[in-house]
Amino acid sequence: MPELPEVETTRRGLVPRVAGAHVGRLVVYDARLRWPVPGHLADVVAGRRIDAIDRRGKYLLFRFGGDAMIVHLGMTGSLTLHDAPPPRRPHDHVDLVLAEGGVVRYHDPRRFGAFLWQEGPRPHALLDGLGPEPFDPAFDGAYLRARLRGRKAPIKALLMDARIVVGVGNIYAAEALFRAGIRPATAAGRVSRARLARLADCVREVLSASIARGGTTLRDYVGSRGERGSFGEQTFAYGREGLPCRVCGTTLRGVRLGQRASAYCPACQRG
DNA sequence: CGCTGACCCTGACGGC
């Protein structure tokens, strides 16, 4: 679920109350996530001050001095803030109880998310090798050109590859490619220089627009106050196979790339 | 090295 806008929306919702607060206790109801929640995590964060909540790609980093608790929401994860622990529902796996009052609850039906511990300043292996943030000025047409030259994989697959650029998942890849006029199955190395430059801008535009609307809720995702994101109501490509293009009326086609559905407009997307 | 597909897990939905 959560792509960059959803993770960022979650982060912004948590910061006012959580940053600067102390951990009363961390309660792990079910440690069976993407990787097992480390057994010592609860002990190692107990009583410590959460200095900040940062985001790197789709990862949230709860900073404790030079250490960090890394949280990933997977496909169906959410973190919600409550004054007191609400009754537990199915798939509520972790509570971060604040000493000052308040609880951050982790809910994740598919359990593809993760809670991990990063000791010291050296980045966790998962964060090592990540590509630039989309809003980093270094992410531009020239960068894409350099990274994608000669690559034969579909442009959409590489746009979703966190080693190329972080934060772009299935929804925003489809939307950015629509805006940039590029078909998702086009071999990445064959996309023109001009379209790659446009693509970098379109990725930023789409992500910014979604953050402004609180992200996209398809099913599970909710922000830190349980609110749904409304960006999904205005997609141009994602989920619109067989429907008329919102720009030109042509019927959108669908292809499957790497087990993921990809809709596009054959008229608007010719690159 | 690059690319493709299987896999992790649960739930919702459509077809029969």
Next chain:
DNA sequence: TGCCGTCAGGGTCAGC
């Protein structure tokens, strides 16, 4: 009603 296949905002990993 129930069962079965297919599909979901994530990512890793094995195999060719």
